[in-house]
Amino acid sequence: MRIDIITIFPEFFREVFDFGIIRRARKAGLVEISAHDLRNWTSDKHHIVDDRPFGGGDGMVLKPEPIFAAVESLTGAQSRDSCPGGTRVILLSPQGRVLTQAVANELAATKHLVVIAGRYEGVDERVSEALVTDEISIGDYVLSGGEPAAVVLTDAVVRLLPGALGSETSAINESFAEGLLDCPQYTRPPEFRGMRVPEVLLSGNHGEIVKWRREAAEEKTRRNRPDLLK
Ligand code: ADE
Numbered sequence: 001m002r003i004d005i006i007t008i009f010p011e012f013f014r015e016v017f018d019f020g021i022i023r024r025a026r027k028a029g030l031v032e033i034s035a036h037d038l039r040n041w042t043s044d045k046h047h048i049v050d051d052r053p054f055g056g057g058d059g060m061v062l063k064p065e066p067i068f069a070a071v072e073s074l075t076g077a078q079s080r081d082s083c084p085g086g087t088r089v090i091l092l093s094p095q096g097r098v099l100t101q102a103v104a105n106e107l108a109a110t111k112h113l114v115v116i117a118g119r120y121e122g123v124d125e126r127v128s129e130a131l132v133t134d135e136i137s138i139g140d141y142v143l144s145g146g147e148p149a150a151v152v153l154t155d156a157v158v159r160l161l162p163g164a165l166g167s168e169t170s171a172i173n174e175s176f177a178e179g180l181l182d183c184p185q186y187t188r189p190p191e192f193r194g195m196r197v198p199e200v201l202l203s204g205n206h207g208e209i210v211k212w213r214r215e216a217a218e219e220k221t222r223r224n225r226p227d228l229l230k
Contacts, residue, residue, distance in 0.1 A: 001110070001161060003033045005150050006070045007117040008049055010035040012147045022155060025164040033154060038062075041069040050119070059121030067116060067127050074114050079130050086111035089132045092146035092153065093118045096135035099153060101176035103136065107153075108160035115153060117146030179228055183217040 005013060013035035017026065025031050039047040043065075050060035068078070077083045088110050097103070107113060116123070116132065128135050138149045158164055160171055175182040186197040200212045221228050 001031045001108075001112070001158075003031060003113045003115060003154055003158075004074045005033070005035045005115045005117060005154075006038050006067065006074075007035055007147055007150070008038050008119055009117075009145070009147055010037045013151070016151050017154065021159050021164055024166075025158050025161060028163060030161045030163055031158050033158075036070065036074070038066050038070060041066040041073065053121065057121070061121060062119055062123040062127075064124040064126045067123070068131055071114055071116075071131055075112070080133055083133055084112075087114065088112070088134055089114045089116070090153070091116045091118060091123060091128055091132040091135045092138070092149040093123065093128075093135055094137050094140075094142050095128075096137040098140070099136050099138050099156065101156075104153075104156040104160060107157045113157070115146075115150050117150045119145045176228075180217045181221045181225060181228070183213040184220065 007013070013033075017023065017033050022031075022033075026033060038049050042048060048063070049066050050062050053059070053061045071089055072078050075083060075087050075089065077087070077089075080089065083089060088107060090107075090113060092115065116127070136149075136153065138152045143149060165171060171177065173182070186201060190197045190202060198212065200208050203209070218229075
């Protein structure tokens with residue numbers, strides 16, 4: 001897979017993909033991740049990427065021309081309709097559909113992601129109308145820019161690529177895999193500051209452990225995320 005991030009802060013990404021599973025996936029050649037400076041695709045002397053909103057209002061809006069040029073140079077496509085198969089062009093914004101494990105799974109099955117990190121008060125709507133295949137939000141809150149969202153999206157997708165998780169871990173049993181949160185986990189010591197690890201986990205009775213984990217996951221989901229059970 002290839003992931004191209006379009007941003008006005010390419011330096012933001014300098015080390016963030018150099019740790020843990022993402023680093024390992026890159027080293028293993030499962031994914032190639034690049035951050036590109038949107039200003040590379042400006043044609044004026046001052047490399048201007050934003051302008052005032054028509055109709056008035058606060059802040060600045062990212063102009064369409066550099067973004068269309070960036071996506072064309074990275075995908076060959078001038079618009080969503082000519083986007084090659086296996087390529088998704090994603091705009092990160094609070095107005096997008098919310099990133100879930102299902103969306104991450106869907107994106108992990110593609111070959112090429114072009115990720116546009118929005119900035120300022122917004123992005124010219126023609127990007128959303130005609131260029132992007134997906135407008136995605138990482139949650140119902142507003143960030144000052146799409147860069148942290150690009151890191152979140154990249155992490156959620158790359159760890160799902162076949163071979164990214166070592167044999168010791170797997171995405172099969174984790175949170176959201178079955179519409180439930182993950183069950184609580186414990187390690188040594190069996191007693192810490194008077195708090196005991198549930199006896200069943202020390203019992204060696206596999207059947208009972210499976211049953212306890214299921215119930216504990218349901219209980220945790222009821223308490224923290226009742227919306228998932230509806
Ligand atoms: N940019 C600003 N807020 C965002 C959010 N919640 N998700 C994705 N991109 C954003």
